[in-house]
Amino acid sequence: MKIRVYYEDTDAGGIVYHANYLKFCERARSEVFFQKGMMPTEDDESGFVVKHIEADFKGSAKLGDTLHVQTKVITLKRSSALLLQEVFKEAQILFSMKVQLVYMAKGRISRIPEKFIPLFTPLLIND
Amino acid sequence: MKIRVYYEDTDAGGIVYHANYLKFCERARSEVFFQKGMMPTEDDESGFVVKHIEADFKGSAKLGDTLHVQTKVITLKRSSALLLQEVFKEAQILFSMKVQLVYMAKGRISRIPEKFIPLFTPLLIND
Amino acid sequence: MKIRVYYEDTDAGGIVYHANYLKFCERARSEVFFQKGMMPTEDDESGFVVKHIEADFKGSAKLGDTLHVQTKVITLKRSSALLLQEVFKEAQILFSMKVQLVYMAKGRISRIPEKFIPLFTPLLIND
Amino acid sequence: MKIRVYYEDTDAGGIVYHANYLKFCERARSEVFFQKGMMPTEDDESGFVVKHIEADFKGSAKLGDTLHVQTKVITLKRSSALLLQEVFKEAQILFSMKVQLVYMAKGRISRIPEKFIPLFTPLLIND
Numbered sequence: 001m002k003i004r005v006y007y008e009d010t011d012a013g014g015i016v017y018h019a020n021y022l023k024f025c026e027r028a029r030s031e032v033f034f035q036k037g038m039m040p041t042e043d044d045e046s047g048f049v050v051k052h053i054e055a056d057f058k059g060s061a062k063l064g065d066t067l068h069v070q071t072k073v074i075t076l077k078r079s080s081a082l083l084l085q086e087v088f089k090e091a092q093i094l095f096s097m098k099v100q101l102v103y104m105a106k107g108r109i110s111r112i113p114e115k116f117i118p119l120f121t122p123l124l125i126n127d
Numbered sequence: 128m129k130i131r132v133y134y135e136d137t138d139a140g141g142i143v144y145h146a147n148y149l150k151f152c153e154r155a156r157s158e159v160f161f162q163k164g165m166m167p168t169e170d171d172e173s174g175f176v177v178k179h180i181e182a183d184f185k186g187s188a189k190l191g192d193t194l195h196v197q198t199k200v201i202t203l204k205r206s207s208a209l210l211l212q213e214v215f216k217e218a219q220i221l222f223s224m225k226v227q228l229v230y231m232a233k234g235r236i237s238r239i240p241e242k243f244i245p246l247f248t249p250l251l252i253n254d
Numbered sequence: 255m256k257i258r259v260y261y262e263d264t265d266a267g268g269i270v271y272h273a274n275y276l277k278f279c280e281r282a283r284s285e286v287f288f289q290k291g292m293m294p295t296e297d298d299e300s301g302f303v304v305k306h307i308e309a310d311f312k313g314s315a316k317l318g319d320t321l322h323v324q325t326k327v328i329t330l331k332r333s334s335a336l337l338l339q340e341v342f343k344e345a346q347i348l349f350s351m352k353v354q355l356v357y358m359a360k361g362r363i364s365r366i367p368e369k370f371i372p373l374f375t376p377l378l379i380n381d
Numbered sequence: 382m383k384i385r386v387y388y389e390d391t392d393a394g395g396i397v398y399h400a401n402y403l404k405f406c407e408r409a410r411s412e413v414f415f416q417k418g419m420m421p422t423e424d425d426e427s428g429f430v431v432k433h434i435e436a437d438f439k440g441s442a443k444l445g446d447t448l449h450v451q452t453k454v455i456t457l458k459r460s461s462a463l464l465l466q467e468v469f470k471e472a473q474i475l476f477s478m479k480v481q482l483v484y485m486a487k488g489r490i491s492r493i494p495e496k497f498i499p500l501f502t503p504l505l506i507n508d
């Protein structure tokens with residue numbers, strides 16, 4: 001997943017605004033679904049919700065840079081998944097995040113729908 | 128309506144990103160409703176939609192500035208309203224926009240609900 | 255220029271937030287430069303500034319849609335350019351905007367640098 | 382620090398987009414400086430940088446909600462500060478984040494300027 005840095009992504013410091021790395025990672029997560037012709041939700045009342053994030057900001061990006069987001073699955077459970085997402089500028093790592101997603105349906109934690117499982121399993125990290 | 132300029136509002140040019148003036152104006156329009164304890168929609172399938180914009184960018188704002196948005200109604204019609212919104216930094220005008228809003232319900236242009244009319248009439252510009 | 259609609263682009267109405275069409279158009283303008291290995295500025299104190307916008311919102315886009323931005327130049331002058339930018343979802347036009355850009359250097363309206371001219375001329379609309 | 386939820390803050394899920402809680406917290410951090418008539422940077426080449434974040438998403442907010450951000454300092458060191466920031470909707474906690482800030486000057490980790498210390502010390506949490 002390639003991402004170009006535009007003016008909207010930068011701030012007065014001249015570099016990418018810190019919260020935008022979370023946006024870049026969300027785009028990459030959504031693309032996992034879109035690439036297979038799926039939406040990340042089944043209906044208006046269900047979907048994956050971000051529950052916990054641990055993020056390290058290791059470098060900075062500026063206007064015009066081309067970034068690359070890598071998404072891996074650390075653990076896949078009945079109702080949740082723990083992902084590792086990293087943003088690179090060429091070989092240099094700029095951002096690394098562990099993000100825990102929980103599947104919610106009608107306001108309750110629910111089993112991840114079967115159809116979504118084949119999207120995650122190829123991304124599982126080897127032990 | 129007062130607005131503070133934060134990092135998120137600025138871009139690598141060090142000033143407020145141009146599209147964010149439209150956000151500031153939308154906040155001011157929403158506040159017209161919120162201040163009266165109303166929401167800008169009646170339900171999920173209706174609400175005001177932006178149809179046309181004419182905007183002039185006259186000055187720039189930077190991190191930490193306090194801006195002021197002034198909202199006036201030029202014309203109020205059965206299903207639409209033409210607003211004049213201006214963003215100031217103290218006495219200096221930075222942005223001026225005429226925005227045409229249309230009320231949509233279930234995908235069709237519809238009469239503006241009666242309860243919203245008293246929100247607009249006090250903002251009407253004198254001829 | 256292709257653009258995918260992500261969660262960040264949508265609002266509680268379920269469709270793309272109106273001001274984000276301006277972002278999409280800005281991305282397309284920046285790509286005109288990036289594609290040629292150039293930046294849209296010469297230095298920190300110069301660059302193209304948006305002076306005037308006339309925009310029509312003709313349709314809506316939702317999560318996962320792939321949009322297409324087309325950029326044409328209506329007139330090219332010494333210090334400014336008038337562009338026509340249109341956002342399509344397949345054959346359907348969603349957004350159309352005339353945007354006037356002015357080149358500023360050290361706070362003053364200035365001649366557009368020669369090196370930028372070949373970026374604009376191929377985009378000129380036939381009379 | 383009070384924050385109103387506007388359309389721009391929400392996404393197609395009808396609630397505040399997850400990365401925007403980081404923006405709300407950044408606004409609250411900037412206000413710590415603005416309220417004292419200071420800027421969060423000394424010049425273009427220095428300032429506080431977000432290095433690490435641990436965040437829990439505990440609830441959701443929707444259009445028109447008024448949120449409240451509380452900022453406390455857990456530890457203050459020579460060149461860094463660890464903050465606890467929490468976002469509430471009335472008494473309900475929606476978001477909690479530990480954020481580590483590091484002061485950078487000309488690309489190097491540097492001592493936090495003396496003038497900024499009195500902004501942090503009143504926010505220190507009691508042991």
